Structures are given as C-alpha cells and as structure tokens.
Amino acid sequence: MIVNKFGDASKKIQCHAINTMVRVLTRFHGESKEEIQNTVLKEVSSFLTRQGTKPSHRIYALGFLNKAAGILIGSGSIDARHTILSIYFNLFNKLLH
Numbered sequence: 001m002i003v004n005k006f007g008d009a010s011k012k013i014q015c016h017a018i019n020t021m022v023r024v025l026t027r028f029h030g031e032s033k034e035e036i037q038n039t040v041l042k043e044v045s046s047f048l049t050r051q052g053t054k055p056s057h058r059i060y061a062l063g064f065l066n067k068a069a070g071i072l073i074g075s076g077s078i079d080a081r082h083t084i085l086s087i088y089f090n091l092f093n094k095l096l097h
Contacts (some may be wrong), residue, residue, distance in 0.1 A: 002024075003040075003044055004047070005017035006018075006047060006057050017060070021040060021068075022067050025039060025040060037072065037077060037079075038079060038080065040068075041083045041084060044064060044065060045090070047061055048061050048062075048087065048091055049079070062091075065084060067083075068084065068087070069084050
C-alpha cells in the first residue's frame with residue numbers, strides 16, 4: 001500500500017513514502033528480514049511495470065531503489081541485490097523498446 005503512494009500527486013507524500021519504505025527495510029532483523037526485503041522489492045517492481053505509471057512517479061520509485069541498494073549492499077543479501085539489478089535491467093529494457 002505504501003508503494004502506491006509513489007504515484008500520489010503530492011511530492012511531500014511521495015517523499016514520505018520513500019522514507020517510510022527505507023525504515024521498513026532497516027527495521028527488521030533475522031530470518032524475516034530477507035522475506036520483507038524481497039516482498040518490498042517485488043511490490044516496487046510491479047509498480048514500475050504497471051500500465052499508466054507516469055515517468056514522474058517512476059522517479060520516486062527509482063529514488064527508493066537507490067536508497068534500498070545502499071542499504072542492501074551493507075546487509076549482504078545476495079537475493080535482494082539480484083532483484084534490484086533485475087528491476088533496473090528490466091526497466092532499462094522496457095524504456096529502450
């Protein structure tokens with residue numbers, strides 16, 4: 001639900017959604033951490049690939065992915081890093097064609 005706020009008309013709400021999602025990624029520890037990370041990344045990926053997502057809304061989703069990449073590099077989660085790269089390459093491919 002928070003991921004959908006990347007598409008809100010208010011920039012303040014979009015920025016708040018980014019900060020909230022970053023807090024979600026950093027708050028959990030242990031076994032559930034990777035589960036939460038993968039779920040969040042999957043939701044962001046589905047947001048980016050939706051029909052009708054405006055380019056300005058994609059910018060906020062990509063801003064979140066940039067922050068998430070910085071967080072996940074330090075955590076050592078290989079699956080999350082792979083998912084982020086996959087999202088970037090799929091979006092790049094989509095923009096080229």
